[in-house]
Amino acid sequence: MTRPAPSGAPAPVLALKGVNKSFGSVRALQDVSLELRAGEAHALAGENGAGKSTLIKTLAGVHAPDTGTVLLDGAPAAFHGPADARDAGIAVIYQEPTLFADLSIAENIFMGRQPRRGLGRVDHAAVRDATAALLRRLGVDLDPARPARGLSIADQQIVEIAKALSFDARVLIMDEPTAALTGSETARLFDVVETLRAEGAAVLFISHRLSEIFALCQRVTTLRDGRLVASEPLDGLTEDDLVRRMVGRDLGELYPKQEAGVGATALSVRRLTREGVFRDVSFDVRRGEIVALAGLVGAGRSEVVQAVFGVDRADAGEVEVAGTTLRPGSPTGAMAAGLALVPEDRRQRGLVMEMSIERNIALTGLGALGGGGPLGGAGLVRRTLERGRAADWAVRLRLKYQRLSDTVGVLSGGNQQKVVLAKWLATDPSVLIVDEPTRGIDVGTKAEVHRLLSSLAADGLAVLMVSSDLPEVLGMADRVLVMHEGRLVAEIPRAEATEESVMAAATGRTQEGRAA
Numbered sequence: 001m002t003r004p005a006p007s008g009a010p011a012p013v014l015a016l017k018g019v020n021k022s023f024g025s026v027r028a029l030q031d032v033s034l035e036l037r038a039g040e041a042h043a044l045a046g047e048n049g050a051g052k053s054t055l056i057k058t059l060a061g062v063h064a065p066d067t068g069t070v071l072l073d074g075a076p077a078a079f080h081g082p083a084d085a086r087d088a089g090i091a092v093i094y095q096e097p098t099l100f101a102d103l104s105i106a107e108n109i110f111m112g113r114q115p116r117r118g119l120g121r122v123d124h125a126a127v128r129d130a131t132a133a134l135l136r137r138l139g140v141d142l143d144p145a146r147p148a149r150g151l152s153i154a155d156q157q158i159v160e161i162a163k164a165l166s167f168d169a170r171v172l173i174m175d176e177p178t179a180a181l182t183g184s185e186t187a188r189l190f191d192v193v194e195t196l197r198a199e200g201a202a203v204l205f206i207s208h209r210l211s212e213i214f215a216l217c218q219r220v221t222t223l224r225d226g227r228l229v230a231s232e233p234l235d236g237l238t239e240d241d242l243v244r245r246m247v248g249r250d251l252g253e254l255y256p257k258q259e260a261g262v263g264a265t266a267l268s269v270r271r272l273t274r275e276g277v278f279r280d281v282s283f284d285v286r287r288g289e290i291v292a293l294a295g296l297v298g299a300g301r302s303e304v305v306q307a308v309f310g311v312d313r314a315d316a317g318e319v320e321v322a323g324t325t326l327r328p329g330s331p332t333g334a335m336a337a338g339l340a341l342v343p344e345d346r347r348q349r350g351l352v353m354e355m356s357i358e359r360n361i362a363l364t365g366l367g368a369l370g371g372g373g374p375l376g377g378a379g380l381v382r383r384t385l386e387r388g389r390a391a392d393w394a395v396r397l398r399l400k401y402q403r404l405s406d407t408v409g410v411l412s413g414g415n416q417q418k419v420v421l422a423k424w425l426a427t428d429p430s431v432l433i434v435d436e437p438t439r440g441i442d443v444g445t446k447a448e449v450h451r452l453l454s455s456l457a458a459d460g461l462a463v464l465m466v467s468s469d470l471p472e473v474l475g476m477a478d479r480v481l482v483m484h485e486g487r488l489v490a491e492i493p494r495a496e497a498t499e500e501s502v503m504a505a506a507t508g509r510t511q512e513g514r515a516a
Contacts, residue, residue: 011074013038013202014059014090014171019068021054026402028054031068032228034221036171036202041193043213043234044206046223046246047442048412049400052206055223056173059204060092061085091164095176095440097156101149106131108148109163134162138192154185161192172196173204178212179440182297190216208442210239224248247444254443255475256451258458262478263287264322266462267339267431269308272317277303278486281317285431290453290463292477294470295506299483301466302344305433308464309341310334322430335364338430342420342437344466350420351408358390358404361422365389393422398448414445421452432456435466450476470499484508 012035021029029051036042046052057063061079070077072088079085099108106127115126131144140158157177164172178186193203205217221231222245229245267285278300285291293301307314313329321337343349351360390404397418408419438446457463467473473480480497482490482505490505
């Protein structure tokens with residue numbers, strides 16, 4: 001249920017009126033208006049590529065509007081850079097904080113602005129006291145002297161918020177702040193936002209998780225293809241209403257699970273162990289089924305699939321693909337046997353961001369394109385084959401792009417995920433491992449990815465899916481394997497899988513499953 005806003009309708013602290021912004025021939029924002037009010041959490045919704053990032057950067061002083069006006073306390077404002085916006089009390093908290101790892105929390109917050117004593121010396125006690133006061137104000141228990149290195153993403157975001165408050169920020173823009181957080185960390189962040197709201201801050205909240213928007217915010221502005229669709233109270237809206245505004249159509253089912261005939265075992269994992277990380281993990285995945293690997297963050301799910309693929313070397317155990325035993329620690333051998341891995345971090349591990357879209361798609365098949373690579377071959381890459389391969393997969397996965405020769409970094413997050421999928425599906429694998437396949441992508445693209453995975457399974461592919469999205473697990477999996485503290489503790493068939501049964505196993509409140 002949406003939390004109530006303070007009574008009355010105060011004048012906007014920050015607003016956009018009729019803003020237009022283009023980059024070359026691409027019109028990123030077209031006649032967009034937005035109002036952020038004190039004491040209100042305002043959601044910004046839209047698919048990837050809808051213009052959300054451009055809007056944020058316009059408010060933050062990174063981009064200047066081509067036409068239209070930015071209003072601060074009702075008066076026109078011209079920000080000539082992020083420093084101007086910061087000095088005006090506007091702060092942006094990004095999904096991935098950028099702290100100096102070797103400096104303390106206090107030093108990060110007051111970098112370049114430390115109080116001084118005689119002879120220009122830094123007053124370290126004053127810096128720590130000021131930091132402690134900011135953290136108390138946010139209701140969190142962190143040591144100001146603790147180094148930033150080793151802080152969780154959630155704690156790093158708290159430090160970024162404290163830094164914003166140290167600049168007397170009145171507007172806080174939060175861009176996908178919960179993407180890498182656990183449920184308890186998200187709840188703490190929401191409590192911090194409520195504290196800021198109570199103090200009169202205006203909050204702009206961006207998230208692909210619609211449940212979070214409805215839990216935290218009072219109003220929502222929806223963009224589609226750079227245009228304003230609606231700006232309205234959330235009270236009275238449903239998630240389906242908001243999805244229709246975002247995508248301009250009914251999605252059908254978000255989890256379009258097709259019935260598929262289950263065939264022979266394609267992947268067999270036996271007693272896989274990596275000391276200190278996971279132990280004695282055994283399971284099978286058969287052709288035609290989607291098996292979900294569920295559990296809390298830190299349970300060892302990603303580490304297991306990385307060991308299966310050979311990215312990390314297991315200390316014991318065995319992996320077979322279609323009866324062929326894989327050599328431990330050999331991704332090349334795994335690929336040759338028909339295994340494919342779509343990693344959780346697409347930007348760091350799935351893509352080469354400086355390379356073109358077509359070259360990223362071609363990377364797993366350079367041998368077949370005449371250029372050598374993981375699966376053999378030698379010589380120069382034949383550009384016509386490379387481009388044809390990329391164009392074919394771009395059509396099949398409905399990739400949205402300008403030119404295949406553009407760097408993959410210009411694509412939205414959802415389209416980057418499609419490039420990673422295309423790269424691996426082009427190897428014609430018999431087993432596809434996908435780690436957090438829809439993290440950080442919009443609801444429309446999420447439905448497309450789910451439809452693709454279901455179709456692949458129906459065609460006989462074996463799919464192993466790691467996901468922290470419980471509705472995704474329940475909606476897409478034929479079987480759910482649950483991990484707890486490095487051990488596989490339950491196997492739950494689709495007909496018996498519920499949020500309660502999966503979470504009970506994930507938190508260690510159930511006996512080990514029948515086949516775990």
